[in-house]
Amino acid sequence: MGFTSAWAVTAHPDDVMADVRPHVLPRIERHRQFPETRRAWRAWCADPLPDHRDWDALRQLPGKHEAITSFLRLTSMIPLDELHCSGDRGVHLYDLWEGADDAVRPYLGFYRKDYAVSALFHAIGPERAALLPGWCGDFALTAEEVRRSLPAVEEALGFTPVERVAAEERIWLDDLPDDEPVLDGPLRCWREAADTGLGLLGVNVHLY
Template identity: 65%
Template sequence: MGITSAWAITAHDDDVIAGLAPRVRPLIERQRELPETQCAWQAWCADPLPNHRSWGELPYGSARSEDVRAFLRLTSAIPLNELHCCDDCDFHLSDIWEAHDEGVPPYFAVFSKDYALSALFHAIGPRRAALLPGWCGDFLLTSEEVRRTLPAVEEALTFTPQERAAAQEQVWLDCLKDEEPVLDGPLRCWRQAAEAGLGLCGANVHIY
């Protein structure tokens, strides 16, 4: 049975961010500190993956095939899912998404049997990915943190025409014509939130 994932980035005022922090930040840090998480991250940084079109040709069980599997596990981890799909939880991320500040349109990437964050990280590589705050697409930032981290996010997600073409070649997602590309949406949210004096919540989850 397949899954449908969503990577959502929404803007909120600092009071909302402060209310989310006790529940959201510990889950992100717990995922970041897992030994298997750190091992997979370090392996990817030491030896980034080849063109994604070659992955299907890798012999099953080979070292490189296992590298791909480890990268996909790393970038499809969903520690915040317990705040989204828990039936008896009194707090749901979907409620927060719906209460986003209307001054900053949210970035919403929804895909069946795929993860926008995985495609983005493969496309930009570990050096740029390491510049992004939080952990693998999950973050909770105050307005001051958004302003402070904007230069690093701009460095990670700003491309020359040649760099963008190379990155786009490695984004395997099939977006609809009116959907915001994964190379554009996150930076647009950061810039608009910084200008508006708002914080940001990023969450990589399963819709179902």
């Protein structure tokens, strides 16, 4: 059965984030602490996967199929699906996206049968991914938290020309010509939000 996922990074003033955070942060933290989640994260950090173009052959080797499946589950198990599937009246994702502060152009990555976060994390590896706030693309940051975390996000998502080529080779997403690459959009949002004194909401969800 097909699905479409979205990773949205949108900017909001702190009064909006104050309303959103009580609904978002406990779900993120609960998911982060699941034993299965922690095991999958430790396994990926201990043995990062090789280039995705080699996965078909690697799946035939003992343990490698499980390692690939574990990584994909880690980066596609989406706790914030509850916010627009369970009837939670405190957060309406579509309203938040439409009402994002126009001082920062949102990053919106929509993919059919794929996940922007999975592709990004594979491209940058666990050391860089660990620098990103929140958990696997989900976060709800105040303006001050955005400012404080910007250097770490710059380190995670900033590339020398050689590093950029390597990351592009490891990413498997097929973007349309007008799409903003996932290697660019989140960092741009961070920089613009830090400059304009806004918080950031990152939500990785299934649309359908």
